[in-house]
Amino acid sequence: EVQLLESGGGLVQPGGSLRLSCAASGFTFSNYAMRWVRQAPGKGLEWVSTISGSDGSTYYADSVKGRFTISRDNSKNTLYLQMNSLRAEDTAVYYCAKGTSYSGGDFDSWGQGTLVTVSS
Amino acid sequence: QAGLTQPPSVSKGLRQTATLTCTGNSNNVGNQGAAWLQQHQGHPPKIISYRDNNRPSGISERFSASRSGNTASLTITGLQPEDEADYYCSAWDSSLSVWVFGGGTKLTVI
Numbered sequence: 001e002v003q004l005l006e007s008g009g010g011l012v013q014p015g016g017s018l019r020l021s022c023a024a025s026g027f028t029f030s031n032y033a034m035r036w037v038r039q040a041p042g043k044g045l046e047w048v049s050t051i052s053g054s055d056g057s058t059y060y061a062d063s064v065k066g067r068f069t070i071s072r073d074n075s076k077n078t079l080y081l082q083m084n085s086l087r088a089e090d091t092a093v094y095y096c097a098k099g100t101s102y103s104g105g106d107f108d109s110w111g112q113g114t115l116v117t118v119s120s
Numbered sequence: 121q122a123g124l125t126q127p128p129s130v131s132k133g134l135r136q137t138a139t140l141t142c143t144g145n146s147n148n149v150g151n152q153g154a155a156w157l158q159q160h161q162g163h164p165p166k167i168i169s170y171r172d173n174n175r176p177s178g179i180s181e182r183f184s185a186s187r188s189g190n191t192a193s194l195t196i197t198g199l200q201p202e203d204e205a206d207y208y209c210s211a212w213d214s215s216l217s218v219w220v221f222g223g224g225t226k227l228t229v230i
Contacts (some may be wrong), residue, residue, distance in 0.1 A: 026219060035219070044123075045157075045165065045208050047219035061218060094166055106155040106171055110164040 002026040002109040004096050009114030017119070022079040022096030022111055029053075029109050030074040033099035035107060036081045036118075037067070038092035049081065052103040064090075086118045124149065126222035133230055136199050142192040142226045148220055154192035154209040159230055162181050165208060170192060179194075193194030196227075204229045 008020040022034070036048040040119040050059045061109050069082040079096050095112040099105040125143040132138040143152050153171040167176055169185035182197045192211075196203055209222040 044224045045210070047210075049219065050219070058135045059217065100170070104212065106142060106166050107157070107165070107178065108170075110166065115162055 001097060004098065004109060004111035005109045006094065006096055006114040009094065011114045011117045011119065012086055013120050014087060017082070018095055018108045018116060019083045020083065020085065020096075020114060020116070021079075024077045024079065024098070027035075027098070029077040032103055033102060033104045034070075034079045035097045035099060036070060036074060036079075036106065037097055037110075038085075039095070039113075040089075040092040043092075046092075050099070050104060050106070051079070054101075057103075070108040076086055077102075083116070086116075088118050090116060091118045092116060094119075122222050124154065124211060124222035126207075126209060126225045127230065128223070129226045131228040131230055132199055134199055134201070137197045138199055138203075140194045140196075140207050140226060140227065142194075142211075142222045144190050144192075144211055144213075144220070147215035148211040148213040149187065149192050150190040150211075151214050152212055153187050154185075154211045154222075155182075156192075156194045157208045157210060159206045160209065161205075171211065174227060199229045201229055203227060 003025045005023045032053045034051045051070045067085045072082045095113045096111045097107040098109040155171045156169040157165040159165040173185040206224045208224045
């Protein structure tokens, strides 16, 4: 059974930094693309970033490009999201999601999410 | 990055049929189709249909997806109380190289 467990969320001041982690189990982690998707309170889903399972290619939404960095440690089956220069509009529940192929595919498994609140 | 268009809400009666729509363009829905996600209040999303319109294991046959041109549809037959949830569509936009989501449809079973 696929399991994804996010951690690292919390309250941070505007301009601050935070690193999210997503521990994966139940599948061969290195074989699949992984993503971060966020959901602001009472709002819809927004794709944030993708990292491929094979060559580690990365992709970002315009809203976070240059501020967020996605990475993975296949030896630890863990996905990361380094978030810098945080803004109030980054406040959201952040989900990690598994793709269906090494390069992408649909979002077929999701974690429970971790809440990031950016506020002074 | 423009998203996909979904009606904000749909209300149907118990045991009726609901059809939810998701409209994009030729670079996203019209290109590779749309997947559908179900999200109950306070829970993470769960995929209920892949972009090729196939259902994941364990998803009821009451859920079926289709596509016509740039519009994807999710049909739910024999509505049950547990079907009340938010439904999102998602697609890969090959022109923008980004994943796009619809704004979500809140399905109410009355």
